[in-house]
Amino acid sequence: MNTGFLQSVRALIALKPKQKLTAQYLLSLGVAVLLAFLVGAGIMLLSGYDPITCYGAMFQGALGRPRALGNTLAKTVTLCLTGLAMSLAAKAGIFNVGGEGQLYLGGLAAAMVGAGMEGAPGWLIILCAILAAMAAGGAYAFLPGWLKVKLKVNEVVTTILLNTAAIYFCSYVANGPLKTAERGIASGTAMVSKAAWFTPLIRLSNLTTGVFYAAAVALIVWYLMTRSTVGFEMKITGTNERFARYGGIRAERLMLWGMVLSGMICGIVGFIEVFGLHHRFLTTISSEFYFDGMLVAMIMRYQPVGVILMSFFFAILNIGGSAMELSAGISSELMLIVQSIIIFFMAAEGGISEMVRAHAAARRVRRAAKHAERGQAL
Amino acid sequence: MSEIFNLLLFQNTLRTATPVVLCAMGCLLSDQVGIMNIGVDGMMLMGAFFAVLGSYLFGSWAMGLLFAAGIGVLLGLFYYVFSIKFKSDEFIIGVALNILAGGLTVFLLRTLFGVKGSFSGPGIVPLPTIRIPWLEGVPVLGAVLSGNTLLVYVSWLLVLGIWVLLYKTPLGFHLRASGEAPEALRASGRSPERMKRLASVLCGLLAALSGAHLSLGYLTMFSENMSASRGFVAVACVIFGASNPPRVFLAALLFGFIDALGLRLQRYIPSDLTSMAPYVITVAMMVVVVLLRRKKQRSTL
Numbered sequence: 106m107n108t109g110f111l112q113s114v115r116a117l118i119a120l121k122p123k124q125k126l127t128a129q130y131l132l133s134l135g136v137a138v139l140l141a142f143l144v145g146a147g148i149m150l151l152s153g154y155d156p157i158t159c160y161g162a163m164f165q166g167a168l169g170r171p172r173a174l175g176n177t178l179a180k181t182v183t184l185c186l187t188g189l190a191m192s193l194a195a196k197a198g199i200f201n202v203g204g205e206g207q208l209y210l211g212g213l214a215a216a217m218v219g220a221g222m223e224g225a226p227g228w229l230i231i232l233c234a235i236l237a238a239m240a241a242g243g244a245y246a247f248l249p250g251w252l253k254v255k256l257k258v259n260e261v262v263t264t265i266l267l268n269t270a271a272i273y274f275c276s277y278v279a280n281g282p283l284k285t286a287e288r289g290i291a292s293g294t295a296m297v298s299k300a301a302w303f304t305p306l307i308r309l310s311n312l313t314t315g316v317f318y319a320a321a322v323a324l325i326v327w328y329l330m331t332r333s334t335v336g337f338e339m340k341i342t343g344t345n346e347r348f349a350r351y352g353g354i355r356a357e358r359l360m361l362w363g364m365v366l367s368g369m370i371c372g373i374v375g376f377i378e379v380f381g382l383h384h385r386f387l388t389t390i391s392s393e394f395y396f397d398g399m400l401v402a403m404i405m406r407y408q409p410v411g412v413i414l415m416s417f418f419f420a421i422l423n424i425g426g427s428a429m430e431l432s433a434g435i436s437s438e439l440m441l442i443v444q445s446i447i448i449f450f451m452a453a454e455g456g457i458s459e460m461v462r463a464h465a466a467a468r469r470v471r472r473a474a475k476h477a478e479r480g481q482a483l
Numbered sequence: 484m485s486e487i488f489n490l491l492l493f494q495n496t497l498r499t500a501t502p503v504v505l506c507a508m509g510c511l512l513s514d515q516v517g518i519m520n521i522g523v524d525g526m527m528l529m530g531a532f533f534a535v536l537g538s539y540l541f542g543s544w545a546m547g548l549l550f551a552a553g554i555g556v557l558l559g560l561f562y563y564v565f566s567i568k569f570k571s572d573e574f575i576i577g578v579a580l581n582i583l584a585g586g587l588t589v590f591l592l593r594t595l596f597g598v599k600g601s602f603s604g605p606g607i608v609p610l611p612t613i614r615i616p617w618l619e620g621v622p623v624l625g626a627v628l629s630g631n632t633l634l635v636y637v638s639w640l641l642v643l644g645i646w647v648l649l650y651k652t653p654l655g656f657h658l659r660a661s662g663e664a665p666e667a668l669r670a671s672g673r674s675p676e677r678m679k680r681l682a683s684v685l686c687g688l689l690a691a692l693s694g695a696h697l698s699l700g701y702l703t704m705f706s707e708n709m710s711a712s713r714g715f716v717a718v719a720c721v722i723f724g725a726s727n728p729p730r731v732f733l734a735a736l737l738f739g740f741i742d743a744l745g746l747r748l749q750r751y752i753p754s755d756l757t758s759m760a761p762y763v764i765t766v767a768m769m770v771v772v773v774l775l776r777r778k779k780q781r782s783t784l
Contacts, residue, residue: 396581
């Protein structure tokens, strides 16, 4: 590949303004958030709750105490990593909607290793568990990726179906062959060796040393995407597959790799949840975390800073929502409604602002025409 | 063996396949006009909830169906407005709709009925079963074909009706054109957007009715997340049925058969594994269809 080709491609990528977070886009985001909160307040009023009390309880519950803040930050990390997994695949031109299943399998693999290596030093257990989680998540992503690349089977549908299959499979394992002998654990595997537990950074909170692993993953991905040839080739493939092929890039191999790496990250998310939070695999390890992270990444146009900020915001809604349910009594599912409204409007942002502009332009033209008419009449 | 493979198995197949058939017919229409509707799973869930709500409030299954149909039409219109009018990413809208449906139904379940998990009770009036005397006369299968709920028969008629609509009427021609060649349709003086709106609304309607069958026909209750990815299975059925109504119907029946078989094997195999089977087999079927198509192409070359 000669440098002239690379330069022209760089210019092409730089010319894609839609991918950037413009000031106007951020303004729309603010409006969407405000609108979603207003709708939420309306629902609260309709169901007989006081919006100010409810929202107060939500923010208090998400940010009010160090422990709460720790939980919110831990959730932010989860959303960021899943968003990163989505971005990585999307940039290579393939959609990974199967992160939920990959997360489950990664968590299960990590828990199996963690429980099986009882007695080994902590660092060794962690290393093996990471590798196992990556292998499980990556392998489960490889399947739909390979089907897409070799047989052109729609990856969106296969990954969604494989999610459900993986969740049932993990439920089978956690309730059947690997069910813990402990009492009081509904459906979970045996406990991970205590030597390998992550230590909480804030007392009693979910924020643990697991964050450092997440940061390491993010750093590696950042390097891969922005500083390496592979990342560059991936970017071109995701932007314009035909152009990439013309430049001699093997788009298919990259798509497959994007998918597998994405699955590996999801596996690591499962590993962090197991070692940091539950210390065993539970069937309730994730409640559609991947989908939240995926949508955050999509509406923030895969821009890292935007994804981090939006993940933090969604984490507030999520953690604060449960606190709101406890103290104000309103069902925390309301926050899912607020979230989806934000997503709807951000997805429609381009179309709506285009319509508003066209409307304004039409009105200007009409006014000008009226002016001209009046001028003639005089 | 006879305990598993008997007439009841086929009866169960029909019952489990019908929601997928109804939903797949909606997806098929949407697919024909070029809209990929991932949101059908959420539409199905909403339909299931509102059917129970209508049935419970008015003590009538017809009101349940009406409620489900109403919410389905609204959601279909919503999907159309966002994906076509506002030019949003269909995929994002679909996933967000599924999240909204999951959140809203649980929120309403807790706020209106004050229960968690599921709502059932004598107040919910299920869909009546219909006996068709002349079908009962059919040897062996008579007992399976007759005595089903209303929506089962509706789904059969729909397969035929949609096939006739798409391939034998001018409207169907325009519907297909709006997906394949929207500019050609526009040049002939018709609006592709109107066709897309029609298909999207019908898709929402059918997806919601499939939910109604789930909560009023198949069971008489609503439980959280009761659609259980059936909407996605319907999308998969449309893909490997190549958007052809009879083929999509067969694919959905096959799914129902595996699902029903799994339910009966639960005495021998853990239920998680039997629940997993339909999804794995659906993926496998998608692969097989692609392989078969390739083989065919190669042999015609």
